[in-house]
Amino acid sequence: MKNKYFTFLTSVLVCASCASLSQAKSEFPKPCAQDQARLKARSEELQKIVDADQDDRKDWFHLTQEQMAEVASRDLIRRKRVGEIYGEGCFSLARDYAAAALVYQHSDFSDHYFQTFLWSKQAVELGDPKQKWTMAAGIDRYLTHTGRKQLFATQASKSFQSDCWCLEQIEKTFPAEIRLDYAGKTIEQQLDWVASLNKENPKCKNEGLCKQSLKDSPKGTVPGFW
Numbered sequence: 001m002k003n004k005y006f007t008f009l010t011s012v013l014v015c016a017s018c019a020s021l022s023q024a025k026s027e028f029p030k031p032c033a034q035d036q037a038r039l040k041a042r043s044e045e046l047q048k049i050v051d052a053d054q055d056d057r058k059d060w061f062h063l064t065q066e067q068m069a070e071v072a073s074r075d076l077i078r079r080k081r082v083g084e085i086y087g088e089g090c091f092s093l094a095r096d097y098a099a100a101a102l103v104y105q106h107s108d109f110s111d112h113y114f115q116t117f118l119w120s121k122q123a124v125e126l127g128d129p130k131q132k133w134t135m136a137a138g139i140d141r142y143l144t145h146t147g148r149k150q151l152f153a154t155q156a157s158k159s160f161q162s163d164c165w166c167l168e169q170i171e172k173t174f175p176a177e178i179r180l181d182y183a184g185k186t187i188e189q190q191l192d193w194v195a196s197l198n199k200e201n202p203k204c205k206n207e208g209l210c211k212q213s214l215k216d217s218p219k220g221t222v223p224g225f226w
Contacts, residue, residue, distance in 0.1 A: 032090040042090035050099035094126035113142035136182040144168045148217045152183040153190040164204035165197040171217040
């Protein structure tokens, strides 16, 4: 009698579990890739997010420290939302990955810069060669923020002591032709860019490369690229 009761109770529990699983399955939303309406809505939302990101930076070099801090707060909100959309599995188009990459580039964390590289790389592979520059910038930001020399010469920094811009140190072994292919500029052109940033400040003359010592970035430093 005891064994029969145990068997009956076990069957009831199993059936109850089946019902719970069935209910949970019915309530769980379809994957984003199978929900075209949601996929389209998220893609449009990503474009609005990146448009807001760019609007905040229209006059970046003339913003006050307080204004930059306000932008940073909005950047955090934008990155969180991009992460949520990615977590839904709602990236599908090159423009989705490109938008996400640009938003994550405006972060303060090295991991986010590497994510910029990964997402822009996916955008390139999906047919948007213009995202090569974002790949380059993401890699350079990742390297300089982890104490290493940049590859593409896209990153400059400003000294609070002198209020002058300088170009972050560059990895000498990185091929110039790859730099030109991705970043679209030579080192000399980027040095001219830094000089233009310092043009209005008479104290800044021939700043060139930053004096801060960074570690070399030999081949093998960036998995999946260099």
